Amino acid sequence: MSIRRKIDIPHCEDCASRLCSIFNDLPSEELGKINHSKGGNLYKRGQNIFYEGTRPSGLYCINFGKVKIYKIDQSGKEQIVRLAKAGDVLGYRSLISGELYSSFAAPLEDSLICFIPRTVFFSLLQTNANLSMKIMKILSQDLKSAENRIANMAQKPVRERLAEALLILREFYGLEDDEATLGVALTREDLANVVGTATETVIRLLSEFREDKIIALKGRKIKILDHISLVKTANIFD
Amino acid sequence: MSKKKKDTANVSVAIHKDCFKATIYPLGEFCREEHAILLDGRQLYRFEKDDILFREHETANGVFCLGSGRAKLIKRGHDGRDHIVRLAKPGDVLGITLFTSATYTTSAVALDEVQACYISKVNFLQIFAAHPRFAMNLMRSVARDIGEVEKRIAGVCQKTARQRVAEILLMLLNRYGIDQYQYLDIPLPLKDLANFSCTSCATLSRLLSDFKKKDLIRVKHHKIKLVQLDRLIQIAKLPAN
Numbered sequence: 001m002s003i004r005r006k007i008d009i010p011h012c013e014d015c016a017s018r019l020c021s022i023f024n025d026l027p028s029e030e031l032g033k034i035n036h037s038k039g040g041n042l043y044k045r046g047q048n049i050f051y052e053g054t055r056p057s058g059l060y061c062i063n064f065g066k067v068k069i070y071k072i073d074q075s076g077k078e079q080i081v082r083l084a085k086a087g088d089v090l091g092y093r094s095l096i097s098g099e100l101y102s103s104f105a106a107p108l109e110d111s112l113i114c115f116i117p118r119t120v121f122f123s124l125l126q127t128n129a130n131l132s133m134k135i136m137k138i139l140s141q142d143l144k145s146a147e148n149r150i151a152n153m154a155q156k157p158v159r160e161r162l163a164e165a166l167l168i169l170r171e172f173y174g175l176e177d178d179e180a181t182l183g184v185a186l187t188r189e190d191l192a193n194v195v196g197t198a199t200e201t202v203i204r205l206l207s208e209f210r211e212d213k214i215i216a217l218k219g220r221k222i223k224i225l226d227h228i229s230l231v232k233t234a235n236i237f238d
Numbered sequence: 239m240s241k242k243k244k245d246t247a248n249v250s251v252a253i254h255k256d257c258f259k260a261t262i263y264p265l266g267e268f269c270r271e272e273h274a275i276l277l278d279g280r281q282l283y284r285f286e287k288d289d290i291l292f293r294e295h296e297t298a299n300g301v302f303c304l305g306s307g308r309a310k311l312i313k314r315g316h317d318g319r320d321h322i323v324r325l326a327k328p329g330d331v332l333g334i335t336l337f338t339s340a341t342y343t344t345s346a347v348a349l350d351e352v353q354a355c356y357i358s359k360v361n362f363l364q365i366f367a368a369h370p371r372f373a374m375n376l377m378r379s380v381a382r383d384i385g386e387v388e389k390r391i392a393g394v395c396q397k398t399a400r401q402r403v404a405e406i407l408l409m410l411l412n413r414y415g416i417d418q419y420q421y422l423d424i425p426l427p428l429k430d431l432a433n434f435s436c437t438s439c440a441t442l443s444r445l446l447s448d449f450k451k452k453d454l455i456r457v458k459h460h461k462i463k464l465v466q467l468d469r470l471i472q473i474a475k476l477p478a479n
Contacts, residue, residue: 071388073396074475081388096374097381102389125374132373133337133366139380140337146387147323147344151313153394153436196394 007112009040010063017063020087022134030124040114049105049113050091056101058117060090065111066173066184069103070193078193082142083108083184085173092135093142095121108184156235158197162205163234165195166215170224178223185220209233263329264379265303268365268372280355287425291332291346291354298336300358304328307352308414308424310434311344322434324387325349325426327413334380336362350425390436397475399437403445405474406435407455411464421461428460 010016012035018024023031040063043049049060049067067084081103084090094101095118107113125132152161166182173183186194192202206222209215214230216223224230282305285291291302294313304326311324311332323344326332335343336359357365366373386409393402410424417423426434432442446462449455454470456463464470 071392071396073392077396079392079396081391093381093384096377097385098378099382099385102385126370129367129370129373132370132377136366136373136377136380137337139377139384140335140339142384143380143387144335144339144343146384146391147311147313150323150387150391150394150436151315151321153391156315196391 007040007042009038009112009114011035012038015063017087021061022089022131022138023061025130026124026128030128033120033124034116037120038114038116040112043107043111043113045107045109047106049107050101052101052104054101056091056095056118058115059092059095059121060105061114061116062086062088062090063112063114065113066108067105067111067113068108068190068193069105071103078189079196080190080193081146083169083172083194089138092138096135096139108186108190153196158195158201159205159208160233160235161195161197162191162202163209163214163230165191166222166224167230167234169194175224180225181221181223185222187220264375265331265372266329268369268375279361280357283354283356285348285352285354287348287350289348289352291348291352292342294343294345295341298333298340298342298359300356301331301333301336301362302346302354302356304330304332305353305355307354308349309346309352310349310426310430311346313344320345320433322430324383325410325413325424325434330383331376331379334376394436399435399441400445401474402435403437403442404449404470406431407462407464408467408470408474411467416463417461419463421456421458421463 012018012023012031013028015021023034026034038061043065050056052071062084064086066086067088067090068080069082069084069090070078070080072078084105090105090113091101125135152164156164169182169184169186175181175183188202188206189199192199195202206215206217209230210217212226212229214224214226214233216225280303283291283302285307291309292298306328308328309326309332310322311326312320312322314320326346332346332354333342366376393405397405407422410422410426414422414424428442428446429439432439435442437445446455446457449470450457452469454464454466454473456465
């Protein structure tokens with residue numbers, strides 16, 4: 001689906017994703033500052049939001065859409081390090097650490113993403129301890145999940161990691177109206193890059209899960225039929 | 239039981255002496271006398287090698303700020319094996335995931351003699367809220383840590399063991415520097431090094447002796463000296479900078 005018409009960027013006060021964003025309880029004066037200085041763009045699949053090796057000049061904030069943050073190796077193979085959804089901010093890690101971007105960001109579907117200049121964001125951090133606390137919570141969560149992942153990578157078999165990835169996607173993006181289908185339709189390749197394995201392995205394991213009646217597949221959509229078995233397969237203990 | 243030893247002799251001293259001169263520590267300046275906001279309620283502890291600072295799944299009541307020494311952060315897998323997720327150096331704050339987690343998400347184990355300041359969660363959060371510069375420094379250091387772990391995650395999927403080992407050696411050089419004999423200044427046994435670079439001990443020994451044969455590194459008493467940095471960088475396929 002390609003959107004060719006002009007997109008209106010909503011005022012921050014009217015942003016549909018504001019309630020699930022870190023800016024949800026910002027006083028309207030400070031929100032006005034963001035609104036005044038922000039820009040926005042509609043990104044389509046295949047476009048990039050930012051590139052590894054470039055210097056962050058601000059913070060991205062998702063109005064609607066889904067985004068993957070990934071690294072690529074010498075041969076061009078992707079590894080997805082994080083996923084983001086509406087209301088999430090992007091590019092904060094490198095912005096805060098003062099480093100160059102260490103990953104790429106690209107939309108998984110058409111996404112409207114606003115951009116807040118660096119100076120505006122940092123001046124808000126200086127004055128608003130509440131916002132700092134929220135950013136710190138995101139960082140703390142990221143650190144925790146990165147540590148979990150590196151420990152899992154070395155120890156968990158691919159089958160368990162795939163089951164876990166499906167559960168994480170369910171947790172993160174939620175379910176569709178039928179209360180069973182995952183709220184995100186990743187390509188098999190993207191899914192393999194989340195798990196950190198070959199695409200063929202993911203395809204083989206998905207059909208194994210289907211034969212075991214744990215999931216049902218329809219195109220890119222994945223429906224979780226047997227949540228308990230999936231949790232068991234994922235071998236999650238905390 | 240954690241083998242915490244409160245260093246009563248030193249509690250009256252402001253803080254571990256290294257912290258005073260260490261402007262590079264993310265929180266170093268906040269322990270200096272002119273703005274000694276960290277000093278109240280902090281306690282200095284001393285740990286021997288292999289002592290446990292805190293354990294995974296224990297209630298996270300506070301953070302440890304490493305004054306001197308090194309520590310490893312480990313997680314126990316469901317198969318009972320430990321995996322090293324991060325290595326800490328002086329100046330690092332350990333237990334920082336208490337911002338989102340009621341319990342410690344890793345265990346911290348001393349690699350050599352460690353002196354660390356314990357700051358209670360309540361105290362730490364108060365300081366965080368009251369001092370934007372402190373908050374910013376802390377966020378910056380955590381953001382860097384995340385970057386490092388994510389780089390290693392990508393490495394596990396994308397790099398060969400050979401590339402990973404070369405990269406980890408360079409990372410250790412970057413992080414811990416060298417001793418007076420120009421050997422890597424890190425008391426990490428091979429077992430731990432293998433664990434940290436996600437390879438088996440056998441693969442690691444094979445790769446190290448291969449590097450040794452090609453005169454890229456020298457190994458003596460379990461300590462490693464990097465000889466040809468540019469070639470290691472090439473092997474790790476890091477951008478040369």
